[in-house]
Amino acid sequence: MNFKRLWVIFKARNIEYFRDRSALGWNFFFPFLIVAGFSIIFSDTESTTFTVGIFPCESKNVSLKHINISAPLKNEKYIKFVGFESFKKGLDKLKHHKIDFLLKIGSPPYKYWVSESSPNGYITEKIFFAGLLQEKYQQIAEKQKIHGTTIRYIDWLFPGIISMNMMFSALWGVGFIVVRYRKNGVLKRLQATPLTSLEYLSAQVLSRIFLLLFTFVVVWFGCDLIFSFQVNGSYYSLFLIFLVGGFNLSSLGLLLASRGTSEEVSSGMINFITWPMMFLSEVWFSIESAPNWLKITAKLFPLTHIIKGARKITNDGATFNDITTELGILIIMAIIFLSIGALLFSWNK
Amino acid sequence: MNALLEVKNIVKKYNKIAAVNKISFSIYEGICFGLLGPNGAGKTTAIEIIENIIIPSSGTVLYKGKPRSSSFREEIGIKFQHTVLLSFLTVLETLKTFKGLYHNTYDIEELVDMCCLNSILYQQNSKISGGQKQRLLLAIALINKPKLLFLDEPSTELDPQARHNLWDILLNLKKQGTTIILTTHYMEEAQYLCDEIAIMDHGSIITIGTVDELITKYCDGCKIIVPIDSFNNASDYMDIGIEYTKNKDKIQIQTNDINYCLKKLLAKNVNFSKMVIHKPDLEDVFLNLTGHALRT
Numbered sequence: 001m002n003f004k005r006l007w008v009i010f011k012a013r014n015i016e017y018f019r020d021r022s023a024l025g026w027n028f029f030f031p032f033l034i035v036a037g038f039s040i041i042f043s044d045t046e047s048t049t050f051t052v053g054i055f056p057c058e059s060k061n062v063s064l065k066h067i068n069i070s071a072p073l074k075n076e077k078y079i080k081f082v083g084f085e086s087f088k089k090g091l092d093k094l095k096h097h098k099i100d101f102l103l104k105i106g107s108p109p110y111k112y113w114v115s116e117s118s119p120n121g122y123i124t125e126k127i128f129f130a131g132l133l134q135e136k137y138q139q140i141a142e143k144q145k146i147h148g149t150t151i152r153y154i155d156w157l158f159p160g161i162i163s164m165n166m167m168f169s170a171l172w173g174v175g176f177i178v179v180r181y182r183k184n185g186v187l188k189r190l191q192a193t194p195l196t197s198l199e200y201l202s203a204q205v206l207s208r209i210f211l212l213l214f215t216f217v218v219v220w221f222g223c224d225l226i227f228s229f230q231v232n233g234s235y236y237s238l239f240l241i242f243l244v245g246g247f248n249l250s251s252l253g254l255l256l257a258s259r260g261t262s263e264e265v266s267s268g269m270i271n272f273i274t275w276p277m278m279f280l281s282e283v284w285f286s287i288e289s290a291p292n293w294l295k296i297t298a299k300l301f302p303l304t305h306i307i308k309g310a311r312k313i314t315n316d317g318a319t320f321n322d323i324t325t326e327l328g329i330l331i332i333m334a335i336i337f338l339s340i341g342a343l344l345f346s347w348n349k
Numbered sequence: 350m351n352a353l354l355e356v357k358n359i360v361k362k363y364n365k366i367a368a369v370n371k372i373s374f375s376i377y378e379g380i381c382f383g384l385l386g387p388n389g390a391g392k393t394t395a396i397e398i399i400e401n402i403i404i405p406s407s408g409t410v411l412y413k414g415k416p417r418s419s420s421f422r423e424e425i426g427i428k429f430q431h432t433v434l435l436s437f438l439t440v441l442e443t444l445k446t447f448k449g450l451y452h453n454t455y456d457i458e459e460l461v462d463m464c465c466l467n468s469i470l471y472q473q474n475s476k477i478s479g480g481q482k483q484r485l486l487l488a489i490a491l492i493n494k495p496k497l498l499f500l501d502e503p504s505t506e507l508d509p510q511a512r513h514n515l516w517d518i519l520l521n522l523k524k525q526g527t528t529i530i531l532t533t534h535y536m537e538e539a540q541y542l543c544d545e546i547a548i549m550d551h552g553s554i555i556t557i558g559t560v561d562e563l564i565t566k567y568c569d570g571c572k573i574i575v576p577i578d579s580f581n582n583a584s585d586y587m588d589i590g591i592e593y594t595k596n597k598d599k600i601q602i603q604t605n606d607i608n609y610c611l612k613k614l615l616a617k618n619v620n621f622s623k624m625v626i627h628k629p630d631l632e633d634v635f636l637n638l639t640g641h642a643l644r645t
Contacts, residue, residue, distance in 0.1 A: 008449030012435050012442070019437035184433040189489075191402060192427040193450040194419070348402070 001202070005195050009203035010210075017173075017211050031165040031219050035227065038157055049078040050124045053090045053099040057083025067105055073131030079124070100124045151315050155230050159310035160283035162220065166212050166242065167249050167277060167303050171270045174208050174253030176263065182349060183261040191347035201342055205250045212246040213239070232317030238310060240320070244327050245306035248334040252302065255341035261349045277303040305329050351414060353378040353497065353528050354399065359408035361394050368394040369405070370552035376545075381519065381529040383543035385536075385631075387639050391552040392532045393430060393501060399530070400427055400499055412497075423452060426495030428486050430502050430532075434474045440485055441470045444492065451493035463518060464488040479506035487515065491522075498522065500531045504538055516541060536632040546631070550639050560631055567637050568629030570605035579620040589613050 018024060054062060062083040064074045073079070082099060084090035090102045094115055101124040102113040112128065114121040181187045190200060223229070231238065256269050280287060280294065281303035287295060298304045309326035312318035352375035361369040369391045376382045386392045397403040399410055401417055412421055434443055441457070444466075448454045461467055464484045469477050474485060483506055490498060500519075504512045512535075519529060519542055533539050539546060540560050547557040556563060577598050580586050586593070586600050591613050593600040604610050607626065614621075 005450050008446050012438060012446045015442065016435060016437045185429070185431060186433050186435060188402060189429065189432050189434065190450075192400060192422065192425075192429070193447065194422045194452075195450050 001196075002194075002199060006199045006203045006206075009190075009195065009200060010207045013203065013207040014211065017207075027165070027169055027215050028219060028222075030168075031161050032223055034161050035154065035158055035223050038154065050101070050120055050127065051080050051082055051099045052101045052103055052124060052128075053082050053084050053093055054103045054105055055084040055087055055090045056105065058085065059083055068107055069103070069110075070131045073128060076127060076131060079127065094121075101128065103128075152230070154227055156311065156315060157284075158223065158227070158229055159314050160281075160307050162216060162242070163245065163281075163303055163306045163310060164278060164283045165219070166216065166246060166306070167274060169212055169215065170208055170246065170249035171253045171256065171274060173211070174204055174250050175256040175270050176266055178204065178254070178257035179260055179266040180263055182257075182347070183263065187347045197345050197347065198342065201254060201338075201345060205247065205254060205338070208250040208253070209243065209246040212250070213243060216242050216246075229314070231314045233313030233319065237318070237320050237323060238313045241306060241309040241313065241323055241326065241330075244330045244334070245302065245309075248302045248306070248330045248337070251334045251337035251341065255337045255344075258341045258344035259346050277301045280304070281307055283307065302330055302333050351378075352376060352411075353413060354530075355409075355411040355414070356395075356399060357409045357411070359395065359398055359410070360406045361391075361398060361403065362406045367552050369398065371408070372549070372552075372554045374547055374554065374557055376528060376530065378528050379523065379526050380544040381523055381531060381542050383539040383546040384530065384532045384549060385534075385539055385546060385635060386532075386549035390549040390639075392549055395549065396499055396501055396530065396532060400425065423493065424496045425499065426490035426493060426497070427499045428490040428501060428503055430505070432486055434485075434489075436475060438474055439471050440466055440474055440477065443474045443485065444488060447489045447492050454493050455491065460488050460492060463491070465514065480508060480511050483507055483515075484511070487518070495527065498527055498529045500529065500533075502533055503531070504533065504535060512538070536630065536635055540631045548635060548638055555638050563631065563634045564629050567634045570603060571607055571629070572627040573602040573604065573607070573610055573614075574625040574627065575600050575602070575614065575619060576623045579623050581618050585617050589617055 054067065060083050062081040064081060067074075082093075084093070084102075087102075087104070090099070091113065093099045094102045094113060097115065097118060097120075100114070100118060100120040104111040112125075114125050178187070187200075220229075252273075256266065256273070260266060276297075278284075280298040281301050282298070283303070287298060305326040309318075309323040309330075312323055312326075316322075354376040356375070357373050358371050359369055359373070360367060360371055372391075372395060384392050384396060394403060398405045398408075401410075401421060410417060435446065438446065444457050444460065448457060455463075461470065464487055466481075466484060466488060469481050469485075474482070477485065483503065487500075487503065490500070503519075504515055507515060516538070519531075523529060523542075529542075531539070531543060543560065545557070545559055546563060548555045548563075556567070558566065575586070577583060577586055577600065586595075591602055591604070591610055593602045595601075602610055614624075
């Protein structure tokens with residue numbers, strides 16, 4: 001291993017990254033835009049989950065003051081009421097899933113319509129009944145308060161967004177670029193020099209880790225200025241999990257790029273890997289209630305362990321000792337990816 | 350004298366089709382060796398096997414009498430036919446990057462002067478003209494002061510001035526002892542630069558020798574071309590007493606004795622001002638050996 005040659009390629013790759021303004025901008029703005037978008041969505045108190053149509057009603061904007069519905073239902077924050085002049089108009093919207101539930105104004109017993117095929121309709125029906133029965137149940141169930149600091153959704157989401165950004169950057173930045181270089185002959189030109197494949201691959205991985213961490217630091221602290229994230233653990237541990245995560249994902253990128261010259265195949269393979277990881281590694285939502293086999297499958301993805309480790313630190317204040325399992329799994333996976341990638345690597349078409 | 354490079358029975362097959370079929374030759378130190386052939390003859394495959402870029406199906410390549418070791422790449426310079434460089438780097442950064450990959454190198458300034466790159470040093474390597482890129486690629490090939498230089502069609506995209514400049518650089522390198530292996534479609538270039546030439550077709554070497562040897566071996570005499578209107582009477586050419594072929598409004602005389610033919614033509618009071626005497630050159634050798642049919 002010649003470190004001078006490794007350094008030269010490392011430096012050249014970094015220059016390429018920082019001079020490619022459009023890709024650079026996208027790498028920084030993408031996570032910021034997602035976090036900003038979710039922040040706006042979840043801070044919007046007017047946002048609703050379920051829509052109840054009521055008729056007869058003169059205007060779409062309903063004043064609930066003079067309508068005879070139970071008070072808990074009127075005050076339900078996840079329900080929005082929309083008025084319709086006639087039953088026919090309301091039913092048409094219900095059939096087309098524009099509303100989840102249709103209610104006729106009047107005294108009990110209430111008349112309502114709901115689509116049998118709509119999950120939202122089913123849940124709205126349950127909320128409707130719960131609203132009617134709420135007073136009775138308050139006597140047999142007592143709500144308990146959660147003590148301590150609550151975790152905001154944005155604090156839960158952000159480590160996932162950062163990890164996802166890291167995954168895309170590593171797989172496209174290594175996997176796709178190396179295949180493109182093989183196709184257009186850059187690798188062939190480098191092969192004609194004393195540079196060895198080990199030196200080239202090491203430079204690629206190290207450069208990508210450096211760039212991932214640089215992006216991570218800038219994006220994290222940039223977003224933190226605006227959203228004031230709560231990090232209960234140490235930044236040292238957080239940096240460590242992303243360092244190991246970056247190493248793991250860059251190695252996976254290298255494995256995907258070890259052979260082949262087709263950018264179409266390469267992009268297909270990257271999508272094939274990133275999409276399941278994005279949905280099953282709990283970037284956006286928990287898979288706690290998913291079938292067991294799906295949860296086991298998710299554990300095969302490195303992104304799952306990066307996000308799990310990062311959330312343990314930021315949300316639960318985990319220390320280095322608490323994340324050793326995730327670190328260990330990521331390192332073992334990375335060594336496997338890197339070894340197979342290096343064995344399969346080819347300079348040529 | 351020992352050969353610097355020995356190529357022995359090299360074969361390269363792609364799905365049973367032999368791109369290179371049992372070629373053998375030796376290249377001596379300090380010469381310029383030309384590998385010529387029509388498109389698809391197998392030149393680039395052959396040269397890339399020698400460069401150790403492509404693994405041959407069978408056969409051996411010896412450098413300084415031994416199989417090529419890891420130091421082979423330190424001692425050779427390569428200019429490929431088509432090369433894309435690392436993106437977003439300036440010409441200077443590109444040179445510095447490649448310089449960093451070798452132990453024994455030229456100073457960047459010396460190389461920049463040699464290949465006339467001064468005016469484009471701070472331009473991105475993807476934003477220079479075709480000719481400028483060829484000069485940059487030559488500079489990269491020379492950066493490690495190679496003992497053996499491979500040039501695959503080096504003058505493609507070069508204007509006549511740049512081509513002559515390239516030839517001067519190569520002749521100068523040859524004087525300094527650099528061995529050059531060159532492929533080109535420009536016969537004038539091969540004739541001007543090469544000490545020894547091999548002509549390839551259909552994956553095999555058809556012939557090998559110096560330019561003079563090849564011309565003597567494969568071309569017979571000279572060709573005299575006389576327009577028919579150079580004769581006083583249009584029908585005079587019919588009884589000049591030497592064998593000729595008529596081609597539209599000209600006659601062509603193939604001969605080994607120019608003086609004899611000129612005497613015969615003088616006897617017919619031919620006006621010599623439009624007459625052309627064509628001495629055979631490498632292009633004639635090439636066409637005689639590989640045919641006139643277009644290769645698709």
